[in-house]
Amino acid sequence: MVYELDNSEAVEMKHIISILLENEAGALSRVAGLFSARAYNIESLTVAPTDDPSLSRMTLVTTGTDEIVEQVCKQLNKLVDVVRLVNLTDDVHVERELILIKVKAENEQRDEVKRIVDIFHGHVIDSSDTTYTLEVTGDSEKIDAVLKALEGMTIIEVVRSGQLGMGRGAKGIM
Amino acid sequence: MELTGAEIIIECLKAEGVDYVFGYPGGAVLHIYDAFYKQDDVQHILVRHEQGATHAADGYARATGKPGIVLVTSGPGATNAVTGIATAYMDSIPMIVITGQVPKHLIGNDAFQEVDSVGITRPIVKHNFLINDVNDIAETFKKAFYVATTGRPGPVVIDIPKDITAEKIAFEYPAEIKMRSYNPTVIGDDEQIRRAVDLMLKAERPMIYTGGGVIIGNGSEQLRTFTRSLGYPITQTLMGLGAFPASDPLSLGMLGMHGTYEANMGMHHSDLLIAIGARFDDRVTGALEKFCPDAKIIHIDVDPASISKNVKVDVPIVGEVAPVLDTINALLSKSAEQTNKAALEKWWAQINEWRAQDCLKYDRDSEIIKPQYVVEELHKITNGDAFITSDVGQHQMFAAQYYGFDKPRRWINSGGLGTMGFGLPAAMGVQLAYPDETVACITGESSIQMCIQELSTCKQYGLPVKIINLNNGYMGMVRQWQEFFYEKRYAMSYFDALPDFVALAESYGHVGIKVEKTADVRPALEEAFKQKDRLVFLDFITDREENVYPMIPTGAGLNEMILV
Numbered sequence: 001m002v003y004e005l006d007n008s009e010a011v012e013m014k015h016i017i018s019i020l021l022e023n024e025a026g027a028l029s030r031v032a033g034l035f036s037a038r039a040y041n042i043e044s045l046t047v048a049p050t051d052d053p054s055l056s057r058m059t060l061v062t063t064g065t066d067e068i069v070e071q072v073c074k075q076l077n078k079l080v081d082v083v084r085l086v087n088l089t090d091d092v093h094v095e096r097e098l099i100l101i102k103v104k105a106e107n108e109q110r111d112e113v114k115r116i117v118d119i120f121h122g123h124v125i126d127s128s129d130t131t132y133t134l135e136v137t138g139d140s141e142k143i144d145a146v147l148k149a150l151e152g153m154t155i156i157e158v159v160r161s162g163q164l165g166m167g168r169g170a171k172g173i174m
Numbered sequence: 175m176e177l178t179g180a181e182i183i184i185e186c187l188k189a190e191g192v193d194y195v196f197g198y199p200g201g202a203v204l205h206i207y208d209a210f211y212k213q214d215d216v217q218h219i220l221v222r223h224e225q226g227a228t229h230a231a232d233g234y235a236r237a238t239g240k241p242g243i244v245l246v247t248s249g250p251g252a253t254n255a256v257t258g259i260a261t262a263y264m265d266s267i268p269m270i271v272i273t274g275q276v277p278k279h280l281i282g283n284d285a286f287q288e289v290d291s292v293g294i295t296r297p298i299v300k301h302n303f304l305i306n307d308v309n310d311i312a313e314t315f316k317k318a319f320y321v322a323t324t325g326r327p328g329p330v331v332i333d334i335p336k337d338i339t340a341e342k343i344a345f346e347y348p349a350e351i352k353m354r355s356y357n358p359t360v361i362g363d364d365e366q367i368r369r370a371v372d373l374m375l376k377a378e379r380p381m382i383y384t385g386g387g388v389i390i391g392n393g394s395e396q397l398r399t400f401t402r403s404l405g406y407p408i409t410q411t412l413m414g415l416g417a418f419p420a421s422d423p424l425s426l427g428m429l430g431m432h433g434t435y436e437a438n439m440g441m442h443h444s445d446l447l448i449a450i451g452a453r454f455d456d457r458v459t460g461a462l463e464k465f466c467p468d469a470k471i472i473h474i475d476v477d478p479a480s481i482s483k484n485v486k487v488d489v490p491i492v493g494e495v496a497p498v499l500d501t502i503n504a505l506l507s508k509s510a511e512q513t514n515k516a517a518l519e520k521w522w523a524q525i526n527e528w529r530a531q532d533c534l535k536y537d538r539d540s541e542i543i544k545p546q547y548v549v550e551e552l553h554k555i556t557n558g559d560a561f562i563t564s565d566v567g568q569h570q571m572f573a574a575q576y577y578g579f580d581k582p583r584r585w586i587n588s589g590g591l592g593t594m595g596f597g598l599p600a601a602m603g604v605q606l607a608y609p610d611e612t613v614a615c616i617t618g619e620s621s622i623q624m625c626i627q628e629l630s631t632c633k634q635y636g637l638p639v640k641i642i643n644l645n646n647g648y649m650g651m652v653r654q655w656q657e658f659f660y661e662k663r664y665a666m667s668y669f670d671a672l673p674d675f676v677a678l679a680e681s682y683g684h685v686g687i688k689v690e691k692t693a694d695v696r697p698a699l700e701e702a703f704k705q706k707d708r709l710v711f712l713d714f715i716t717d718r719e720e721n722v723y724p725m726i727p728t729g730a731g732l733n734e735m736i737l738v
Contacts, residue, residue: 022355025304026292037297067482074479080301080321083355 015069016165019058020084023049027081040072044162059165084173092168095139098161104154105132116149179308179339180209186315187216189347192243196227200247202274205339222627224251226599228258232267233600236586238607241268241322248274249287259329260298264590268327270318277337291333300328308341316351325358326477362493370472370489371505377446378517380406386413387451388495394582396499403506409437411452413589416579430458431726432571435533442733449473451495454484464731474498533724543692543716545644549576555699560612561604565597565621568650571722573616595624601639619645629682632709640702641711646718654721679711686711
């Protein structure tokens with residue numbers, strides 16, 4: 001039997017989901033466990049307490065078809081610890097990610113690295129005789145671009161925070 | 175007055191109106207057991223294995239609608255309870271499982287009988303708690319009962335370190351609880367309900383397909399009114415049987431893998447599917463890409479995550495079954511528009527043609543006992559009014575196909591997880607809840623051995639359960655699949671060292687009867703059900719290679735059944 005695949009629905013897209021959840025022991029593992037139990041993807045996940053210490057704010061990036069992501073959101077909403085969930089991808093929003101890069105910087109490379117950091121409005125936050133440690137923030141595309149710009153250099157290590165997100169405008173998540 | 179944590183637990187259970195707790199003691203819960211000893215309000219039922227405790231509490235919950243309560247110790251007590259917790263979770267059964275934990279200062283030290291109970295049970299509970307402070311016990315219990323019994327119900331585990339159960343504080347049970355992160359009250363959307371009613375009235379080939387949600391949500395009355403006012407055919411899932419009477423001519427019986435020909439063909443050819451409290455499980459839908467190709471789908475369910483999970487629906491209605499059906503029934507009774515009588519007449523004629531296939535026929539003249547015959551005779555002798563529990567396999571399907579349930583909460587089986595060993599302990603819970611009712615456990619020689627130790631519990635508490643053991647000497651459903659799909663290579667599906675079940679039942683202090691001929695089935699059942707105060711174990715030696723028909727093989731659509 002032959003099936004016509006409806007490609008408009010089967011497209012996998014990146015979604016950025018913002019979650020407010022009870023700041024309780026085990027809340028994070030409930031979210032993480034849900035993803036592994038139901039074979040959903042997590043691309044990145046950041047979590048920390050909010051201005052109200054009884055709540056944590058989580059930003060989660062996942063990929064999937066619209067149908068899968070809708071299921072992900074429904075299942076997350078079912079978790080008793082989840083207070084509020086918004087799929088930021090559905091509306092205008094801001095995204096930021098922070099990256100720390102330790103890169104080899106010797107002789108004339110030291111100037112070249114500094115020029116690249118300046119272009120991306122980043123900072124050198126640590127230095128040794130042979131290396132610089134860089135800090136850059138921006139959306140994921142910009143972070144990817146920094147790494148691309150440094151491709152000719154020797155990168156010693158990299159750490160990315162994962163994306164943070166927030167809806168644009170006056171309204172809060174609650 | 176100050177109470178210990180253990181005494182507070184008892185007070186919480188009393189405040190929630192708990193009459194029975196099913197459990198098994200151990201080191202981490204000794205303070206709690208000591209508190210049980212000093213009171214008479216809540217009765218503790220001592221099982222023989224923690225799995226039995228969970229299934230008994232589960233059976234109690236399914237029969238009564240009240241949450242079942244379990245108390246087990248830390249470590250192996252908790253891990254033994256896991257199968258029963260998962261069983262309840264898959265079928266959305268309200269349950270509170272109290273697990274003892276090692277004292278707080280030992281947590282994480284690999285202490286004796288320590289296990290991360292909250293971690294192990296996380297994916298199989300609606301929610302769970304680890305109590306860190308004696309002051310939190312009362313509020314946690316209030317939350318646990320609230321979460322377990324509202325919305326789509328489910329099991330909740332409360333893990334309590336031993337030291338906390340000895341500490342003393344003043345007790346106060348919260349009268350109400352509000353949780354900012356949990357708001358289960360959902361009322362169906364008016365606009366969607368109106369759209370649904372419109373589709374219902376216009377349908378030419380409608381099918382009503384209902385599941386366990388109607389029973390759990392106490393929507394049987396509303397469903398009867400709804401179905402009869404429309405006069406549409408109705409089919410019910412394994413979990414939904416009894417919500418609508420099997421004896422009503424509108425009922426097409428069960429659907430799905432072992433559903434009736436008329437139900438499955440009706441589903442496949444329908445132009446409108448009205449799904450109520452059902453979740454489009456793979457055993458129901460068959461191959462998804464072949465499922466109900468011409469139907470618009472209305473889906474009423476309390477759990478938004480169940481909607482469009484497996485099958486995309488056209489009109490989703492998130493809400494509790496009973497109030498949503500109340501609203502729909504009111505709209506239907508007021509509606510000026512009528513159903514399409516001419517189209518329905520044609521549809522029923524088609525359905526009756528499928529019905530004439532008589533897909534549940536079997537050899538009624540067989541001298542060798544047919545399992546279907548035993549179930550039919552059981553129905554007659556109990557006037558179709560018994561509480562029937564079952565284990566998992568062929569006997570479960572025969573019970574579902576041939577008992578004909580007319581009332582909700584009478585058919586008690588593990589549908590989602592498919593847990594062998596469920597039937598006997600579940601029957602104990604039902605019998606305790608309804609001491610004057612007839613309770614029978616339809617089982618097989620393989621399943622019954624998975625929790626056979628509970629015969630001892632039945633003796634201790636005088637539970638007169640009737641065990642209908644359909645003994646074919648095989649793990650029947652495994653054998654059937656091996657016959658169909660593995661060229662009769664019966665790998666490990668045969669038991670060649672079965673116990674003498676009559677002697678076994680007698681050794682536990684019960685009555686055992688072995689039945690080997692069709693002619694003896696009826697007299698044996700009569701003899702057994704006369705013994706109102708005794709557990710009777712009926713060992714029926716049945717046709718060894720009888721199969722469950724119809725059957726939808728894996729990957730096939732609902733219209734591609736194997737018939738007898």
